[in-house]
Amino acid sequence: MQGDLRNFSRRDYENMIRAGILGEDEHLELVGGRIVVMSPEGPVHAGAIDLCAEILRRTFGPDHTVRVQHPLAIDKDDEPEPDIAVVRGGPRDHLTEHPRDAVLVVEVAESSLAYDRGDKALLYARAGFADYWIVNLVDRRLEVLRDPTPGGYRNVVSLAVDEEIAALAIPTARIAVGSLLP
Numbered sequence: 001m002q003g004d005l006r007n008f009s010r011r012d013y014e015n016m017i018r019a020g021i022l023g024e025d026e027h028l029e030l031v032g033g034r035i036v037v038m039s040p041e042g043p044v045h046a047g048a049i050d051l052c053a054e055i056l057r058r059t060f061g062p063d064h065t066v067r068v069q070h071p072l073a074i075d076k077d078d079e080p081e082p083d084i085a086v087v088r089g090g091p092r093d094h095l096t097e098h099p100r101d102a103v104l105v106v107e108v109a110e111s112s113l114a115y116d117r118g119d120k121a122l123l124y125a126r127a128g129f130a131d132y133w134i135v136n137l138v139d140r141r142l143e144v145l146r147d148p149t150p151g152g153y154r155n156v157v158s159l160a161v162d163e164e165i166a167a168l169a170i171p172t173a174r175i176a177v178g179s180l181l182p
Helices: 010-018 043-063 113-126
Strands: 028-031 034-037 064-068 084-088 104-109 131-136 141-149 152-159
Touching (some): 043 104, 113 141, 113 152
Parallel strands (some): 104 131
Antiparallel strands (some): 028 034, 084 104
16 A cells, blocks of 8 residues: 555554664654654764753753753654753653653754754644754754744744853853854
């Protein structure tokens, strides 16, 4: 049958990883019941993730964990692996299951820019993530998406390298946009 698709649940996806059908080190994620193959990561993309993670660890401190390319167990059909997710608590708080919520989600985008603005933004908005940032390597800007609804984010702002941003969870800590870009 042409065009038939099979959606997978998060449980199916995790079982395939445990059984070795999908490798833990493969760059995959579950979005909308579909197993999505992510683009290979170049050095600029990797460097931007490292820069962002370092800054966010200093900003959020020990009460939060900055997770780099680790799953978020959003619902039964979605287990994305954002480039960065800042979650409440320490690493030991997430040893039995992946976190379901994040105070900030960050995607670093070059070839994935349309996907991160589209499918990913809708997924994160539906999950209720109040603060979603896209580090746009193409235009050297930070796109800040806030005020989630089931249909997407109501507030989208694009910031230049010489501007500053504060995460909603820590509004007093200002971050220079330029420090997030390689």
